Amino acid sequence: MHKEVLLVEDSPGDVRLTQEAFRDANKSIRLHVAADGVEAMAFLKREGAHAYAPRPDMILLDLNLPKMDGREVLAHIKADSVLKTIPTVILTTSEAETDIVKSYQLQANCYLTKPVQFDEFASLVKIINDFWLTRVKLPQQAVSGQE
Amino acid sequence: MILLDLNLPKMDGREVLAHIKADNDLKMIPTVILSTSNSEADVLKSYQLRANCYLSKPVELAAFENLVKSINDFWLTKAQLPPHKQCEIEINH
Numbered sequence: 001m002h003k004e005v006l007l008v009e010d011s012p013g014d015v016r017l018t019q020e021a022f023r024d025a026n027k028s029i030r031l032h033v034a035a036d037g038v039e040a041m042a043f044l045k046r047e048g049a050h051a052y053a054p055r056p057d058m059i060l061l062d063l064n065l066p067k068m069d070g071r072e073v074l075a076h077i078k079a080d081s082v083l084k085t086i087p088t089v090i091l092t093t094s095e096a097e098t099d100i101v102k103s104y105q106l107q108a109n110c111y112l113t114k115p116v117q118f119d120e121f122a123s124l125v126k127i128i129n130d131f132w133l134t135r136v137k138l139p140q141q142a143v144s145g146q147e
Numbered sequence: 148m149i150l151l152d153l154n155l156p157k158m159d160g161r162e163v164l165a166h167i168k169a170d171n172d173l174k175m176i177p178t179v180i181l182s183t184s185n186s187e188a189d190v191l192k193s194y195q196l197r198a199n200c201y202l203s204k205p206v207e208l209a210a211f212e213n214l215v216k217s218i219n220d221f222w223l224t225k226a227q228l229p230p231h232k233q234c235e236i237e238i239n240h
Binding site for chain 2: 097129
């Protein structure tokens with residue numbers, strides 16, 4: 001079964017690496033890309049060009065993004081009764097404790113540091129696939145925001 | 148991190164989870180549900196209560212050991228967990 005993943009990442013190089021690594025790890029992943037925070041929110045809220053966007057099974061979110069920063073995107077997702085159940089994993093180069101603490105405070109489901117080396121990056125994507133997209137029970141799609 | 152079963156005596160896991168995630172000092176601790184329940188309602192409810200992730204507990208010992216290994220490999224090896232001194236760090240949103 002296909003899994004929809006939204007990658008929010010502004011670096012074209014990192015987007016390509018992630019696409020290649022997912023292609024190697026799991027062909028049934030549909031990776032959607034938003035290049036900034038505003039586009040990510042438009043995708044999630046199905047606005048404008050994203051009117052037919054699927055609800056992602058999980059979100060991979062960079063912290064440092066143009067237009068609307070990843071912390072703000074995270075806060076919006078987790079304050080939205082419909083979106084908040086989507087597992088949102090922070091994937092950033094930052095190892096700063098303040099970023100880690102802040103992300104967990106904003107209810108990130110998990111925080112991962114992006115390795116610089118391609119091999120390590122590919123191995124991290126494989127681990128994300130093996131753990132989050134294979135092991136973990138994700139909430140079912142198309143649910144309403146009822147508590 | 149916390150590994151939390153759902154069906155518990157005295158106070159049930161959903162209530163424990165709600166308490167953890169409503170507490171300013173505790174809410175940052177990644178809380179992973181580990182339950183035999185495969186029910187979509189339990190999965191959804193856990194994410195609504197801000198569980199960090201939901202895993203279903205396999206019945207077979209080998210599969211269970213394998214799952215524990217994957218929790219170790221992911222959460223305790225790859226993931227960045229909040230530092231122990233987290234409570235002392237004050238961040239204004």
